[in-house]
Amino acid sequence: MATSKITYTGGLRTSSVHVKSGNTIITDAPVDNHGKGEAFSPTDLLATSLGNCMLTIVGIAANTHGFNIDGATAEVTKIMAEQPxxxxxxxxxxxFPANNYSAKEKEIIERSARTCPVAYSLHPDIKKEITFNF
Structure with missing residues (x-):
């Protein structure tokens, strides 16, 4: 079964439907690449996926080890290069919310975040700068 179905709707915009849930994501080309920048660009989604994956995997680890990260956030900044x-x-x-995490919990959080599937899937030439704020 397919994961998603993507339709080019014109004007440098796409609409992607998650097949199982029916949820939709719209992308736009960024302003600096002929687009309107009115939605996530495909490269925005790539970078944002790293943050989503990190929080998801940390959430799984937190559940497994009996602590809570509810309210944790990720602020994502994407840097583009040229040619190509x-x-x-x-x-x-x-x-992470003020929760007085133990040294072991902080270690679990950092290790989990750095080893999420998206982090492993990105090309090693992409620099990943991760900051943990407890």
Whole structure:
């Protein structure tokens, strides 16, 4: 079964439907690449996926080890390079709610975040700068 179905709707915009749930994501080309920038660009989604994956995997680890990260956030910054045009760096600032995490819990959080599937799937030339704020 397919994961998603993507339709080019014109004007440098796509609509992607998650087949199982029916949820939709719209993308636009960024302003600096002939687009309107009115939605996530495909490269925005790439960078954002890293933050989503990190928080998801940390959430799984937190559940497994009996602590809570509810309210944690990730601030994502994507850096583009030219020739070829590509994502060259992703900066993720992870913020965890004041919870007095133990040293072991902090270690679990950091290890889990750095070893999420998206992090392993990105090309090693993409610099990943991750900051943990407890």
């Amino acid at each position: 045009r590509r994502v060259s760096e992703i900066r993720i600032d992870l913020h």
